[in-house]
Amino acid sequence: MRRILLWAARNPWLRQHVPRWRFVRRAVRRFMPGEEMGDALAAAERYRADRIGAVFTLLGENLTAFDQAEEIARHYQELLGEIAKRGLDAEVSLKLTQLGFDIDPKRTFGLVDDLARRAADMGTWLWIDMEGSAYVDGTVTFYERVRTVHENTGLCIQAYLHRTPADIVRLLPVRPAIRLVKGAYDEPAAIAYRKGPEVDAAYLASAAELLGAVAEGRATRLILGTHDLRLIEQSAGFAEARGLARERIEVQMLYGIRAGEQRRLAAEGFNVRALISYGSYWYPWYVRRLAERPANLVFALRQLLP
Numbered sequence: 001m002r003r004i005l006l007w008a009a010r011n012p013w014l015r016q017h018v019p020r021w022r023f024v025r026r027a028v029r030r031f032m033p034g035e036e037m038g039d040a041l042a043a044a045e046r047y048r049a050d051r052i053g054a055v056f057t058l059l060g061e062n063l064t065a066f067d068q069a070e071e072i073a074r075h076y077q078e079l080l081g082e083i084a085k086r087g088l089d090a091e092v093s094l095k096l097t098q099l100g101f102d103i104d105p106k107r108t109f110g111l112v113d114d115l116a117r118r119a120a121d122m123g124t125w126l127w128i129d130m131e132g133s134a135y136v137d138g139t140v141t142f143y144e145r146v147r148t149v150h151e152n153t154g155l156c157i158q159a160y161l162h163r164t165p166a167d168i169v170r171l172l173p174v175r176p177a178i179r180l181v182k183g184a185y186d187e188p189a190a191i192a193y194r195k196g197p198e199v200d201a202a203y204l205a206s207a208a209e210l211l212g213a214v215a216e217g218r219a220t221r222l223i224l225g226t227h228d229l230r231l232i233e234q235s236a237g238f239a240e241a242r243g244l245a246r247e248r249i250e251v252q253m254l255y256g257i258r259a260g261e262q263r264r265l266a267a268e269g270f271n272v273r274a275l276i277s278y279g280s281y282w283y284p285w286y287v288r289r290l291a292e293r294p295a296n297l298v299f300a301l302r303q304l305l306p
């Protein structure tokens with residue numbers, strides 16, 4: 001089922017048609033507050049009372065021309081201004097392909113450089129998502145460069161990739177900030193673990209390595225980007241053993257997933273953020289969420305009922 005859904009996420013016909021179906025649009029609301037920046041900002045305001053911060057991401061497709069990347073960068077500039085204006089505890093995460101990485105990586109660097117500077121002026125952080133395996137090498141190299149200029153930047157890395165432990169070693173000299181996730185793409189066995197227990201073991205090994213680095217000041221932050229409570233508990237155990245205070249244990253989950261657990265962890269003193277996605281290009285992203293938990297298909301199909 002996971003493979004079929006990941007295929008469906010890439011299929012051009014489905015990409016074009018499914019977003020028009022009303023029941024799908026209704027189902028998608030479970031995972032995103034709306035298509036507009038204002039919807040995402042309002043959702044972040046609602047999290048305040050529970051001491052849960054936000055990370056915003058604008059959903060996007062691969063681009064055909066660089067001026068589309070510039071438009072998206074302007075959108076993020078405006079978003080950073082809104083975060084500061086509203087006094088939100090919120091950061092921003094983006095995909096390099098959204099900023100034209102496939103078209104002109106040098107100009108993408110210019111856009112990210114400007115955004116990271118603006119984020120620093122606004123007292124917040126800029127994160128770089130990790131995409132499919134074809135982009136991993138380029139993204140790690142890109143982040144190494146960005147990080148040497150901007151302290152307030154972080155990178156997502158995927159525990160399922162065999163190369164990840166080596167990437168961690170490679171990144172430590174720049175004192176990275178890392179968001180560790182399991183990985184959302186359908187990667188072949190030659191380069192990635194495909195079985196759940198193997199991915200979990202790889203996740204824990206990388207989390208332990210990175211939490212040790214944070215405790216020793218060799219990395220600035222580690223975000224546990226997962227809904228897997230067992231991994232969070234075990235990683236928190238490593239962190240406490242390394243003398244890290246509760247508020248330095250950062251957990252991020254997606255908007256709408258395990259909301260009760262997000263509140264519980266925040267109440268227990270963990271540093272929790274919800275990743276709020278918004279925008280009109282939600283189809284492939286939404287289908288990847290279904291692939292993570294095919295039981296969500298039942299929820300989507302229920303929206304067919306009046």
Ligand SMILES: Cc1cc2nc3c(=O)[nH]c(=O)nc-3n(C[C@H](O)[C@H](O)[C@H](O)COP(=O)(O)OP(=O)(O)OC[C@H]3O[C@@H](n4cnc5c(N)ncnc54)[C@H](O)[C@@H]3O)c2cc1C
Binds near residue numbers: 292
């Ligand atoms: C903050 C954040 C940022 C991310 N950024 C990236 C990125 O840049 N690149 C990338 O490749 N991936 C990214 N991901 C996705 C990630 O790689 C996984 O695909 C995703 O988080 C599911 O794995 P999991 O760790 O939650 O564990 P799983 O084993 O998939 O889930 C653990 C439990 O959480 C619950 N759960 C998980 N997903 C869902 C869902 N969709 N609906 C309902 N319940 C669910 C279920 O109860 C499940 O049993 C990100 C995830 C998060 C939380």
